[in-house]
Amino acid sequence: MSGIDWTPFWLSFKLAAATTAILFILVLPLAWWLSRTRSRAKPLLESLFSLPIVLPPSVLGFYLLWALAPDAPLGRFFAEHLGVELVFSFPGLVVASCLYSLPFMLQPLQSGFESLEPSMVEAAYVAGKSPLQTLFRVALPNIKPSLMTALVVTFAHTVGEFGVVLMVGGSIPGETKVASVAIYEYVEVMDYRNAHIYSAIMVALSFAVLMAVYTFNRYHKRRLGVWR
Template sequence: MFDILNVIELEPFLLSFKLAAITTVILFILSVPLAWYLSQTSSRAKPFLEALTALPIVLPPSVLGFYILVALSHNSPIGEFFEDTFGVRLVFNFTGLVVASCFYSLPFMVQPLQSGFESINKNMLEASYISGKGKLETIIKVALPNIKPALLTAIIVTFAHTVGEFGVVLMVGGSIPEETKVASVAIYEFVEIMDYKSAHIYSAIMVIISFLVLLSVYVFNSKMKKVGV
């Protein structure tokens, strides 16, 4: 037991959780209006927006990471603007990881929220509008409270998915201790140097975390179905 504790460095895990927490908060703020729009619109552009939003699910992480790296590098207009104006580099640091993670985990936040919004009784929304509530107030006070299972699924799965990122974060952030070396990158480096003992320990921790996260989602959703929420 003590031998295992000596192998584990907490920093990669803490960095992974910090990245996941920040990414989840940002994506929640950005995804609620996007998911609401997609759930309510009948625009011809809807399939295009849905496909664009879901693209990170099917796109190889290395491909997505490469294009994010190119888009955020100092040689790009975006990277040059942020570095010259704010003195902030967007690659090979924690800021770059947050930006990349927001792109990579976007569908895991948007899709559950969209499904939840689409399941709401339209009469409930109409009643909210008739009572004088605007769209923003309707979303906050009517829609979100009535999609608790979808809301929890979106938040927890986004968090867990971000914790487990590898290809995108390695491409955009590299492996800088206490800056971009998250748990998944640490596991990769252990395997590279054939330190399978440490790789097993770190991987086991990630498996346990992932399982507990998913278990909590299914247990909560099961309870919500029983009470009719």
């Protein structure tokens, strides 16, 4: 294992950590609002935010590549005002990953908020708590399994991304060549030894992530007395 280049894994973890942190900050108020709103536009918004689940990664990657290109309005804005080139760069990977992984953060949080007893939220408002205080002091502490699922699954899903990151970021060593892209390149050149090693590490990581989520949820249910 000493001959393994760990840089692609480091980039994958770095990308996953950045994506998870950004999505949590941005999606938390959105999930809270969607769980409480009765707007007729709710099904439309839920469908829009869930598109990355069913959309082929190549399709999403193509449109992101088109939107983030230097001659596109969004890509030009980042280049001229922030000095950041999004195509074939790590910042571009973060933007693409945030869009691709958004439903994996949104849906568990929204489901958790919707499972709360309405009386719990109403009591918080009666007690004089603001919507922000209610969110952080009442709602979040009572949806720990959903919160854990959202954070861990988003992280793991980002680590395993391939199609979108390849189209937007390419394969630049030390910059955009994440673990999934490295595996693909090893298979292309028929270096099955390294492909096996990298794949085995990814399988072990995925299994560990799932075990962590299920174990935490089981422990939380036992603490609440759901199981005897």
